[in-house]
Every structure is written in C-alpha cells, then in structure tokens.
Amino acid sequence: MGLMDGKVAIVTGAGRGIGRGEALLLAREGARVVVNELDAETGRAVVDEIAGNGGEAALNTDDCSDDDGARRLVEQAVETFGGLDALVNNAGIVRDRTLVKMTPEEWDAVIQVHLRGHYAPTHHACAWWKEQGRPGHVVCTASTSGLLGNFGQANYGAAKAGIAAFATIAAMEMWRYNVTVNAIAPAARTRMTEGAYGSIDAGEGFDFWHPDNVAPLVVYLSSDASSHISGKVFGVQGNVVELYQPWTSFGEIVNDAGRWEPSDLAERVDSLFEGFPIAKEATNGMARLRYTMTQRG
Numbered sequence: 333m334g335l336m337d338g339k340v341a342i343v344t345g346a347g348r349g350i351g352r353g354e355a356l357l358l359a360r361e362g363a364r365v366v367v368n369e370l371d372a373e374t375g376r377a378v379v380d381e382i383a384g385n386g387g388e389a390a391l392n393t394d395d396c397s398d399d400d401g402a403r404r405l406v407e408q409a410v411e412t413f414g415g416l417d418a419l420v421n422n423a424g425i426v427r428d429r430t431l432v433k434m435t436p437e438e439w440d441a442v443i444q445v446h447l448r449g450h451y452a453p454t455h456h457a458c459a460w461w462k463e464q465g466r467p468g469h470v471v472c473t474a475s476t477s478g479l480l481g482n483f484g485q486a487n488y489g490a491a492k493a494g495i496a497a498f499a500t501i502a503a504m505e506m507w508r509y510n511v512t513v514n515a516i517a518p519a520a521r522t523r524m525t526e527g528a529y530g531s532i533d534a535g536e537g538f539d540f541w542h543p544d545n546v547a548p549l550v551v552y553l554s555s556d557a558s559s560h561i562s563g564k565v566f567g568v569q570g571n572v573v574e575l576y577q578p579w580t581s582f583g584e585i586v587n588d589a590g591r592w593e594p595s596d597l598a599e600r601v602d603s604l605f606e607g608f609p610i611a612k613e614a615t616n617g618m619a620r621l622r623y624t625m626t627q628r629g
C-alpha cells in the first residue's frame with residue numbers, strides 16, 4: 333500500500349533534480365505520473381525509469397508557463413489516466429545578477445517560468461477539480477531566497493516570495509472545494525545550485541543535500557493524508573522539515589492625534605525595532621538559515 337495508490341499526479345520540470353525525485357517517489361507510492369519537462373530527453377528518461385520500476389508514467393513536453401501548454405498538461409493527465417489528484421509545481425530557472433546589472437530579459441524570464449509556471453497549471457487543475465467536485469492537492473515550490481532574501485536574486489526571490497503568497501491565497505479560495513495548496517522551500521544539490529555554489533561534496537553517511545530528500549514531504553502533501561493542511565509553507569532539506577511562519581508584524585506605534593506627520597515618524601519609527609530581532613540596516617536574511625550549502629558538507 334502506498335500513499336498515492338490509485339492517484340494521478342503531475343510534476344512540472346520533472347526531468348532532473350528535485351522534480352525527478354518527486355516523480356519517482358510519487359510513482360513508487362502508487363501514483364500514475366505525468367512527467368512534464370521541456371527537455372524531452374531527460375523527461376523521457378524519467379518516464380522510462382518509472383516504467384522500469386513497475387510504475388506508470390507519461391511524458392509531456394509543454395512549457396508549463398504557457399497557458400495553452402498548462403491546459404494541455406492537465407488535459408493529458410485526465411485523458412491518459414482518467415483524472416487528476418495532485419499537481420506539483422516544481423519547474424524553475426535562475427538568471428542570477430545583481431539588480432543594477434540585471435536586464436529586463438533576465439527579470440522577465442524568471443518571473444515567467446516561476447510565477448506563470450505556477451499560476452497556469454494550478455489555474456487549469458483547480459478549474460477541473462471545481463467543475464468535477466473532486467478533491468485535489470497542489471504543492472508549490474518557493475525558496476528561502478524569497479522568504480529570507482538572497483544577494484543577487486532579486487528576480488528569483490521576488491518570484492519565490494510571490495509563490496508563497498500565491499499558495500496562501502489559492503489555498504483560501506480552494507479550501508471550500510476540498511483542494512489543498514501548500515508550498516515548500518527546498519534546498520538540494522542540483523544543476524541549479526551547482527551554477528550558484530559550484531559542486532557540493534556529497535560527504536559521508538547520510539547525503540544531506542541529495543535532491544531526492546525533498547520528495548517524501550512532497551508526496552505527503554500530494555496525498556489525502558494531508559487533506560487537513562493548506563496554505564502553509566514548509567522548509568525541507570536533508571532529513572529536516574521546518575514550518576515557516578507567515579509574514580507577521582512584531583510591533584506597532586500609534587499616533588493619538590490621527591494621521592502621522594512625516595517628521596513625527598522620523599522621531600518614532602526607531603522604537604519599532606526595540607526588543608525585536610530585526611536590524612534597521614540592510615541584512616542578509618540567508619545568514620539566519622540553519623543549514624546552508626556552503627557551510628554544511
């Protein structure tokens with residue numbers, strides 16, 4: 333018995349890295365999987381690997397950030413496997429550059445693949461679940477770069493923070509239709525991170541940064557075992573699962589006379605920082621990460 337027995341799942345960008353591990357584990361847990369991947373060769377290899385393990389999978393090579401492509405992707409799951417139970421939005425790219433050097437093309441490409449790449453398949457999957465009156469699960473892929481900020485990733489971090497917000501709001505709208513929408517912020521050694529950090533040593537013993545470590549949480553969030561959880565953001569690295577607190581306010585100042593004068597704010601705003609772990613100056617939120625690829629082997 334697997335957590336996904338009899339279910340149908342889509343994973344976008346499933347040809348390599350984290351998405352590949354998600355597709356393989358969903359299949360091992362009993363799901364029939366539509367492997368969406370722009371790079372047909374790597375996508376085909378994952379489909380073949382699933383079949384070789386005794387599972388069922390189909391390849392889709394549409395761009396998941398294209399509205400027609402995303403519609404075809406959902407239709408393919410329904411037509412090939414008779415329905416859809418889970419959508420894992422995983423496809424992603426990076427175009428790292430400091431803001432001043434970043435071109436509009438680098439900005440647009442990242443926003444397109446991540447934000448539209450989440451919106452479009454989720455839109456079509458949710459429309460199908462609502463129309464059919466069937467429950468569903470969506471797992472979105474955010475990042476600590478968005479939740480905490482990361483130098484050189486204004487485009488990627490903005491998209492990833494947007495994805496966390498997207499999951500929160502889609503969850504609110506879809507809760508009444510028995511559809512859950514959660515997000516993960518993973519970290520793993522993949523082609524994407526090798527571009528940023530260089531190759532990361534696998535180390536000895538448990539391979540903390542192996543991309544397949546992300547999949548168990550994603551399978552759980554894709555299954556009916558997690559039907560009571562929605563609109564949440566989880567961190568997942570190695571053998572650790574974290575729960576992120578949403579944006580929240582720490583303190584407040586109130587002007588008893590009504591609307592603030594800018595000059596009064598100049599006197600009072602500093603008091604907001606007193607007693608709270610927030611620095612006034614620009615900081616590197618990633619420095620607060622418990623596990624970083626460059627500091628942990």
Ligand SMILES: NC(=O)c1ccc[n+]([C@@H]2O[C@H](COP(=O)([O-])OP(=O)(O)OC[C@H]3O[C@@H](n4cnc5c(N)ncnc54)[C@H](O)[C@@H]3O)[C@@H](O)[C@H]2O)c1
Pocket residue numbers: 344345346347348349350351368369370371374394395396397422423424425445449473474475476517518519520521522523524525543
């Ligand atoms: N690796 C990490 O440490 C890390 C950290 C935080 C977030 N993430 C996120 O996890 C996800 C997977 O990343 P990864 O590290 O496995 O990257 P990866 O580059 O190894 O794999 C991403 C896959 O997505 C595919 N893809 C890209 N655009 C696509 C599109 N429009 N349609 C279909 N497929 C497309 C690529 O061809 C590639 O096979 C991404 O959303 C990434 O931003 C990764």
